[in-house]
Amino acid sequence: MSVRKTELAIVGAGPAGICAALEAASHGVKTTVIDRGEELGGQLIKQTHKFFGWHKKSAGTRGILIAKKLSEDVRNSENITVLNSTEALGYYDDGTLLVETPQGIDRVIGDRMIVATGASERMILFPGNDLPGVYGAGAVQTLMNAHGVRPGQSVLMIGSGNIGLIVSYQLLQAGVRVEAVVEAMPTIGGYAVHASKIRRLGVPILTRHTIKEAYGKDQVEGAIIWELDDSWNGIPGTEKDLKVDVICLAVGLSPLAELLWQCGAEMAYIPELGGFVPLYDENMETTRKGVFVAGDVAGIEEASTAMAAGRLAGLSAARSLGKVPDDEYAKLKAEILAELEGLRSGPASAKIRSGLAKMREMLQAVQAKELAGGEPRPQGVRGERDCAGSNSEEAVGA
Amino acid sequence: MARTDDDIIVCRCEDVSLGEIRRAIAEGATTLDEIRRITRAGMGPCQGRTCRLLIASELARKTGKQVGEILPSTFRPPMKPVTMGSLAELGEEEDR
Numbered sequence: 001m002s003v004r005k006t007e008l009a010i011v012g013a014g015p016a017g018i019c020a021a022l023e024a025a026s027h028g029v030k031t032t033v034i035d036r037g038e039e040l041g042g043q044l045i046k047q048t049h050k051f052f053g054w055h056k057k058s059a060g061t062r063g064i065l066i067a068k069k070l071s072e073d074v075r076n077s078e079n080i081t082v083l084n085s086t087e088a089l090g091y092y093d094d095g096t097l098l099v100e101t102p103q104g105i106d107r108v109i110g111d112r113m114i115v116a117t118g119a120s121e122r123m124i125l126f127p128g129n130d131l132p133g134v135y136g137a138g139a140v141q142t143l144m145n146a147h148g149v150r151p152g153q154s155v156l157m158i159g160s161g162n163i164g165l166i167v168s169y170q171l172l173q174a175g176v177r178v179e180a181v182v183e184a185m186p187t188i189g190g191y192a193v194h195a196s197k198i199r200r201l202g203v204p205i206l207t208r209h210t211i212k213e214a215y216g217k218d219q220v221e222g223a224i225i226w227e228l229d230d231s232w233n234g235i236p237g238t239e240k241d242l243k244v245d246v247i248c249l250a251v252g253l254s255p256l257a258e259l260l261w262q263c264g265a266e267m268a269y270i271p272e273l274g275g276f277v278p279l280y281d282e283n284m285e286t287t288r289k290g291v292f293v294a295g296d297v298a299g300i301e302e303a304s305t306a307m308a309a310g311r312l313a314g315l316s317a318a319r320s321l322g323k324v325p326d327d328e329y330a331k332l333k334a335e336i337l338a339e340l341e342g343l344r345s346g347p348a349s350a351k352i353r354s355g356l357a358k359m360r361e362m363l364q365a366v367q368a369k370e371l372a373g374g375e376p377r378p379q380g381v382r383g384e385r386d387c388a389g390s391n392s393e394e395a396v397g398a
Numbered sequence: 399m400a401r402t403d404d405d406i407i408v409c410r411c412e413d414v415s416l417g418e419i420r421r422a423i424a425e426g427a428t429t430l431d432e433i434r435r436i437t438r439a440g441m442g443p444c445q446g447r448t449c450r451l452l453i454a455s456e457l458a459r460k461t462g463k464q465v466g467e468i469l470p471s472t473f474r475p476p477m478k479p480v481t482m483g484s485l486a487e488l489g490e491e492e493d494r
Contacts, residue, residue, distance in 0.1 A: 090475020098475055105484045120447045125416060130407040254451055258473040269466030275451070276470065 002106055006032040006081070008317050009097055009110030011088045011259060014042020015303040016295025016310035017116035018070045023314030024114075025079035027323040032108055033080060034099055036087040040074060041067030042118060043138070044303060046145040048173075049166055051304060063303065064145075083108075088117075091262040095290075112290050112317045115260055116310060119253035119274065119296035124158070127213040133220030137167045137250035144174050152246035156223045157181040160205055162190035162302075164250030168198045171248075179242045182209040182225050184232065191348065211247065212239060220245050255297045263288045268362050272355025273299030279363040282337070283316035284309060287366060292317050299359070301352055305343050312336045408456075409449040411442020419453055423460045430454060431471040440471065443479055 008024050010017045013035035021033045039045055047063020074080050089098040089105070097108040121136040123129070135143075135151055137159070143149045155176055157168045160183035168178045178198065186207055188195045195205060212224040212234055227238035254275050261267060265278045265286035277299050278286045285292050294313040295306035312333065319329045344352055404417030414437045422436045430446075433439055433453055440446030440453070454468040476485075 087478060089477055089480065090473075092475070100476075100478075100480055100484070105480065105488050107488075123448050123452060125403075125406050125408065125452055127403065127406055130410055256447070258445075258477050261470065261473045262475065269464075271466070276466075 004032060004081075004083075004106060004108045006030055006108060006110045007321055008032070008112045008114065008314075009108050010034065010114045010116060011097070012042065012116035012118055012295065012297070013037070013040040013074075013082070013084070014116060014118050014295060014306065015044055015066070015070075016118075016297075016306040016313070017042070017114065018074060019307040019310030020114045020116060020292075020294055020314035020317070021080050022070070022073055022077065023311040024318045025077045025314075027315070027318035029079060029314075029318045029321055029323055031080045032083060032110065033074070034083045034086050034088055034097070034108065036085065038085050039067075040071040040082065040084065043141075044070075046138075046141040047303070048145050048170060066303075088259060091259050093264075097259075112292065112320060113263075114284075114292045114294060114310075114313050114317055115257075115263075115278075115297055116293070116295045116306075116313070117256040117259060117297045119255050119300055121249065122252040122254050124211075124249065124251050126211050128215055128220070131214050131216050131220045132218070133216065133245055134214060134247045135249065137163050137248050140167055140246070140248050141170065144170060150174055150176055151248070152220075152244075153177060154179055154244045155246040155248050156211065156225070156242050156244045157248050157250060158211055159183065159250035159252070160185075160188045160190055160195065160207070161250060161252065162194055163253075164248075165190040165194035165198060167248065167250060168203060169194065169201075172198065172201055172203070176246075178203045179244050180225070181205045182211065183207045184210045184228055210234070214247055220247055223247055253296060253300045255300065257297055260286065260288075260291070260293065260297070263291050265291055266363075266366055268359065270299070270355050270358050270362075272351045273359065277359065279359060279366060281363060283319075283333075284313035285316060285320075287363075290320065299352065299355060302343075305340060308336055308339045308343065312340070408452050409437075409439035409442065409446075411444050411448075412438040412440075414439040414449070416456070419456055420460070423457060428457070428461055429471075430457065430468060433457070434471055445473075445477055446471070 007030040010021050010033045013033050021031050024031050044063040044067035050060055050062050086099050086101045089100055091097055099106050099108055121138050140151050143151050155171055155178050157164050160181050171178050208228045209225050212226045214220050214223050222243045224239050224241055226234040229235050255277050260278045265288040267276050269276050278293050280286050280293050292313040294310040315332055318324050406416045408416050408419055418437050422433050427433045439449055454465055457468050458465045
């Protein structure tokens with residue numbers, strides 16, 4: 001048990017967190033990366049497919065290989081300390097991060113912090129959703145691609161976003177039957193190229209369909225699906241019974257923003273970005289000075305944007321520590337912003353663009369209020385300060 | 399196996415059903431915090447990561463609010479269960 005002082009603490013070593021660490025470290029910032037996984041890379045370590053993307057370094061490369069390369073770069077950096085198998089337990093107002101390492105509880109105190117905690121999988125409600133055999137798509141990927149274990153013989157996939165489509169393909173590759181992909185919306189959510197791939201292999205993608213219930217005695221033995229009307233209600237008489245032993249949910253992600261709420265960063269509900277997200281400026285800094293964000297926690301996107309945003313957050317944190325000369329900073333920032341704009345320029349990113357525009361507007365409103373010098377803006381939405389702040393010693397049970 | 403919607407498990411950590419959530423709302427709960435305190439939904443190992451949004455949307459439906467108006471409960475550290483022993487060690491260190 002110890003107090004670890006560092007110039008920059010980064011929570012999360014997925015694509016965003018690693019790229020933030022590498023960028024900051026390249027400017028001489030002493031960086032500590034905290035990740036709950038044993039290996040670095042976050043979700044990348046199970047992405048066996050090749051990435052699209054704009055970036056010359058990663059387009060066309062498999063996610064697992066990107067993770068491998070990035071982890072090597074991290075290990076080779078003398079400025080980066082890695083705390084793996086370590087989870088953040090909370091943030092206190094004096095800048096202390098409480099973390100649980102395999103050896104016990106530690107405190108990490110960073111002059112700056114980057115929150116790159118990613119997202120968690122959403123769940124939906126249906127009778128039988130607690131039966132063994134109902135999995136999140138992330139869990140299925142972990143089982144198959146990280147541990148080499150098939151989740152079952154036959155799968156119903158819920159959700160036709162890119163995750164649902166890609167995991168369906170990976171299931172087929174692993175020799176698992178995919179009975180159908182159901183999608184509540186009238187159109188397929190993910191890229192046509194992913195959808196075509198599984199359709200060619202005979203998997204039907206049923207739009208305007210959802211699961212009615214799962215059944216089985218001790219585990220999933222089948223699923224009833226049905227068609228939805230315009231008000232999202234199931235249409236009686238359209239039920240189909242699918243004999244599956246796995247139901248895989250790929251129904252979206254939700255930012256894991258607990259630390260940001262604790263920090264008192266201003267949060268806003270922006271559905272296009274996946275729910276409650278922090279307001280952050282062009283430097284990826286939140287309204288809590290010195291706290292930066294990158295990756296899915298700031299809005300659900302893809303690994304390629306997370307990597308670019310991570311580099312920007314790392315660069316900005318380095319600059320705020322006085323480690324980057326102005327001209328170099330301006331040049332690097334412009335490069336990354338151009339890359340982000342390129343990555344978000346396609347029709348598939350329309351939702352993200354609209355969400356980010358909303359977020360900027362809200363941020364400007366908050367900043368204008370502050371400039372007008374009205375009553376001081378409370379940190380955070382409600383009393384986070386009271387519980388995570390001044391009485392922190394009590395809270396940790398000294 | 400669940401027979402009706404009310405039997406669906408919403409919070410798997412604390413084994414709280416949709417029926418129990420609906421009852422809490424019918425009895426006047428209007429926030430996630432109230433539902434959490436009454437039913438324990440969201441107080442288990444995952445601290446609501448799975449059920450928070452499900453309860454928020456049920457609350458929105460029943461109270462006519464937007465999902466975005468329903469704020470999460472305060473996130474108090476520690477954000478996941480830890481042993482009393484490990485916290486006590488932290489205190490011992492401070493006493494030295």
